[in-house]
Amino acid sequence: MDGTIAQLVGELDADSSEVAEDAQHALIAMGSDALDELIAAVPGLGRFGQLCAIEVFTALQDPRPGDVLIDLLDSESSTVHQWAAEALADLEIQRAVPGLQRAYEAFRQRGEAPDDSEGVALRGALCDLGARDVVLPPRAAALRRSLENLDPAWPTVHLAEVIEQLAAHGQAVLYFQVWQVKPGGGTFGGHGPSIDWEIDRRLPWDRIVVDCRNWALPAAEATDKAPDLVATICWIDASDL
Incomplete structure (x- = not known):
C-alpha cells in the first residue's frame, strides 16, 4: 500500500x-x-x-x-x-x-x-435499481413537480390531495418534508412532521392506511401553501410491513 x-x-x-x-x-x-x-x-x-x-x-x-x-x-x-x-x-x-x-x-x-x-x-x-415498484396514483403523478434533487415532490398547495390519493390506493403515508425552492434552483429546508409510529401492526392494512391518512391530513392542511414550497412524501405499501 x-x-x-x-x-x-x-x-x-x-x-x-x-x-x-x-x-x-x-x-x-x-x-x-x-x-x-x-x-x-x-x-x-x-x-x-x-x-x-x-x-x-x-x-x-x-x-x-x-x-x-x-x-x-x-x-x-x-x-x-x-x-x-x-x-x-x-x-x-x-x-x-x-x-x-x-x-x-x-x-x-x-x-x-x-x-x-x-x-x-x-x-x-x-x-x-428497479427492484421495487412504487405505487404512484395517476392524479398524484399529474400534480408532481420534478426538481433536480427532489423527485417526486409536490407543491404544498396539493399536499393534502396527494395524501388522499395515496390512501385511496392503499398506501400508508409515514411522513412528509417541506422544502423551499430557491430562485436560482436548489432547495432549502427539509423540515416537517412525522407520524409517531405507535400503530398496531397487527391491525388490518386498510385500518393502518386510514390511521396514517388521518394523521397526515391535518398536518398537510396546516402547512404553509407559499408558491415556493414543495413537499416530499414517504409512504409504504402493505408488503413493507
Whole structure:
C-alpha cells in the first residue's frame, strides 16, 4: 500500500472526527488512485471510518467498491447499512439487488419502525435499481413537480390531495418534508412532521392506511401553501410491513 494512502486510510479511524474528515477529503482529492487500497482496508475500519470510506466511494463515482459496499449491508451498524444502500443506488450497482433485498427483509423481521432511516434507504435503493415498484396514483403523478434533487415532490398547495390519493390506493403515508425552492434552483429546508409510529401492526392494512391518512391530513392542511414550497412524501405499501 502506498505510504501516503495508507496513512490517510488509517486516519479515517482517528479518534478525532476532524482528522478523519480531513483524511476523507484528501482521499477524494487523490481520485481513483486511492480506491484499491481503500477498498481493501474497509472491512477492518471502525464504524466512522467505514462511513468516511462510503463518502469517498460516492464522491469518486467509480463502481469498483460495489462488492465491499454489498458486504457492508451485513454490518452491525444500521447507519452503515443506510449509507451503503444509498451509495449502491448512487453508483448504480445492479448486482447489489439480492443483498439489498436480504437486508430489507432482515430489517422487516427485526420489527423496526418503517419510517426508520435504514428502511427508507433500503427501499429507496431497491426502487432506484428497479427492484421495487412504487405505487404512484395517476392524479398524484399529474400534480408532481420534478426538481433536480427532489423527485417526486409536490407543491404544498396539493399536499393534502396527494395524501388522499395515496390512501385511496392503499398506501400508508409515514411522513412528509417541506422544502423551499430557491430562485436560482436548489432547495432549502427539509423540515416537517412525522407520524409517531405507535400503530398496531397487527391491525388490518386498510385500518393502518386510514390511521396514517388521518394523521397526515391535518398536518398537510396546516402547512404553509407559499408558491415556493414543495413537499416530499414517504409512504409504504402493505408488503413493507
